[in-house]
Every structure is written in C-alpha cells, then in structure tokens.
Amino acid sequence: MLRRILAVGYGVLAYAAFLAAIVYTIGFLANFAVPKGVDDGVTGTVWLAVAIDAGLLGLFAVQHSVMARPWFKRWWTRFVPAAVERSTFVLLSSLAVGLLLWQWRPLTAQMWSVEAMWLRTLLWTVCGLGWGLLVLSTFVIGHFDLFGLRQVLARARDTAYAEPGFRQPLLYRIVRHPIMVGFIVAFWATPDMTAGHLLFAAAGTGYILIGVRFEEHDLRRSLGEPYERYARQVPGFIPRVRAAAERAEV
Numbered sequence: 367m368l369r370r371i372l373a374v375g376y377g378v379l380a381y382a383a384f385l386a387a388i389v390y391t392i393g394f395l396a397n398f399a400v401p402k403g404v405d406d407g408v409t410g411t412v413w414l415a416v417a418i419d420a421g422l423l424g425l426f427a428v429q430h431s432v433m434a435r436p437w438f439k440r441w442w443t444r445f446v447p448a449a450v451e452r453s454t455f456v457l458l459s460s461l462a463v464g465l466l467l468w469q470w471r472p473l474t475a476q477m478w479s480v481e482a483m484w485l486r487t488l489l490w491t492v493c494g495l496g497w498g499l500l501v502l503s504t505f506v507i508g509h510f511d512l513f514g515l516r517q518v519l520a521r522a523r524d525t526a527y528a529e530p531g532f533r534q535p536l537l538y539r540i541v542r543h544p545i546m547v548g549f550i551v552a553f554w555a556t557p558d559m560t561a562g563h564l565l566f567a568a569a570g571t572g573y574i575l576i577g578v579r580f581e582e583h584d585l586r587r588s589l590g591e592p593y594e595r596y597a598r599q600v601p602g603f604i605p606r607v608r609a610a611a612e613r614a615e616v
C-alpha cells in the first residue's frame with residue numbers, strides 16, 4: 367500500500383516538475399513574467415556563453431534522447447520499477463530543462479526587432495498558437511500517458527497498464543509531429559530575436575529534426591508496414607494543404 371502511495375506521489379511530483387518546466391520555458395523565451403528570461407543572467411565573453419549554452423542544450427538532448435530509447439528502457443527497468451519509469455524520465459527531463467533555464471547565459475546582440483505593433487501582435491499570437499498546438503497535441507495523443515500519470519495510477523489500482531499504442535487522431539492525420547511543430551513555431555515566432563534566443567531556437571530545432579528520426583526509427587521497428595504507410599501518407603512537419611483538408615474529413 368505504501369509503495370503504491372509513494373508511486374502516485376512520485377508521479378505527481380514528476381508531473382508538477384514538467385508543468386513548472388514548460389510554463390517557465392514559455393515565460394523564459396518571451397522574457398515575460400519570469401525572474402530570468404533568455405536575455406537575462408550573468409554576462410561574460412561571448413564564446414564562454416556560447417560554450418555554456420551549447421553544453422546545457424547538449425546535456426538535455428543526450429539525456430532526453432538516450433532515456434527515450436527502448437534499449438535504455440529495457441536496461442534501466444531492471445533497477446527502476448516499470449510503473450515509475452516514465453515519471454522518472456519526465457522528472458529527469460524537467461530537471462535538465464531547469465538546469466538549462468537556471469544556468470543559461472544571455473547573448474543579447476539583436477538579430478531582429480519588429481516595431482510595427484500589428485506585426486508584433488501577430489508574432490506573439492503565432493507564438494501562443496505554437497504553445498497551444500503543443501499542449502493540445504499531447505492531449506490528442508495521450509497526455510497522461512506521455513507524462514507518466516496513468517502508469518502510476520494503474521499501479522495504485524493494482525491493474526495492468528496498457529500503453530495507448532499508435533494512433534492517428536485528427537492532428538496526427540495532418541502531420542506526424544504536431545507536438546514538435548508546436549515547439550518549433552513557439553521557438554521562432556518572436557518580435558525580438560537576440561543571438562541567445564536564436565541559438566536556443568536553432569539548436570532546439572536541430573535537436574527536434576534529429577530526435578524525430580530516432581523516434582521514427584523505433585516506431586518503424588515496432589510497427590513495421592503500418593508506420594511505413596502512415597509516413598508515406600502523412601507529412602512530418604509541413605501539412606499538405608489539400609490532403610490535410612481531405613483527411614480531416616475522414
């Protein structure tokens with residue numbers, strides 16, 4: 367009984383860490399309503415800042431990619447109970463993001479700055495839509511599975527946890543990676559782009575483009591032909607306008 371309560375508490379803690387990390391990241395990139403935005407923090411030489419920021423981004427990328435691989439999951443569930451495996455991944459990913467946000471060094475050279483109010487408003491709106499698409503897509507695909515809560519609740523109820531499995535709900539009939547599209551849009555849509563924000567956006571986009579190749583490699587291995595067919599029919603990131611409209615009607 368105690369183990370079950372601890373598992374649920376741990377799952378909720380990991381989920382809270384994720385919520386804190388994502389909400390802070392939104393404020394961080396917008397330089398809004400957070401104590402330290404992407405353009406704040408200790409200043410020093412440019413190259414030291416680039417090296418530290420690249421190291422922080424790289425640390426997150428390695429942690430997130432390695433821990434998401436099936437072979438790693440098989441190995442470490444020999445030590446970590448399967449019910450809290452996902453929560454542990456979520457917690458460690460959130461801590462890696464937290465470290466990045468905390469230790470991030472600003473690079474304040476201005477890359478672009480939009481003055482026209484209508485364009486500023488448009489860019490902030492697009493940015494908000496990117497974050498919105500990301501959150502919506504997690505619910506479409508299985509928010510509480512993605513962040514480990516259903517796994518710990520199944521453990522608490524002493525029932526077997528069944529993964530939701532591969533699905534093609536609405537957004538996933540338009541592009542294969544709507545969550546990642548949301549991230550990319552939110553990273554780039556800003557009226558004021560500094561060198562530091564640009565580094566974050568470029569590295570984040572590069573990481574996503576590489577990360578989805580690993581994800582799709584695993585999906586191809588586990589699903590085979592159905593995933594091949596899906597990948598032929600549905601584009602990865604950029605919707606085909608007519609095909610998207612037709613599929614949305616299916």
Ligand SMILES: C[S@@+](CC[C@H](N)C(=O)[O-])C[C@H]1O[C@@H](n2cnc3c(N)ncnc32)[C@H](O)[C@@H]1O
Pocket residue numbers: 503507531532533534538542543544545546547578581585
């Ligand atoms: C963070 S989600 C990102 C999903 C997708 N790449 C996106 O950008 O929306 C990663 C997890 O989603 C799973 N996944 C990806 N496409 C899926 C689909 N169509 N149905 C169910 N799970 C999917 C992957 O196996 C992986 O465990």
